[in-house]
Amino acid sequence: MKLVDELFAMYQDKITDEEDLDMITFAVLEHYNKKELMQIVHDMNEFELQYFIRMYLLESLKGKMEQSEVHDQYPSKHSKFYH
Missing domain, CATH: 1.20.5 (Single alpha-helices involved in coiled-coils or other helix-helix interfaces)
Structure with a gap:
């Protein structure tokens, strides 16, 4: 998935545990509205x-x-x- 690949490339040196992953995913999701999220699913x-x-x-x-x-x-x- 393109979004996952992009996030991993950006944060791979900063991720140390599952807590880091939670923070990253919550921060990313805050920037998307429902329409944008549905487009990600559609793609x-x-x-x-x-x-x-x-x-x-x-x-x-x-x-x-x-x-x-x-x-x-x-x-x-x-x-x-x-x-």
């Missing part, structure tokens, strides 16, 4: 689009699992086991 080839959707689904499901695990560790006030 993807089929493989890139499938990868993009796969990563979105994977990360979203991971987030749901983490939320579920946290919820399971702390019973709600309405649980019969809550003291």
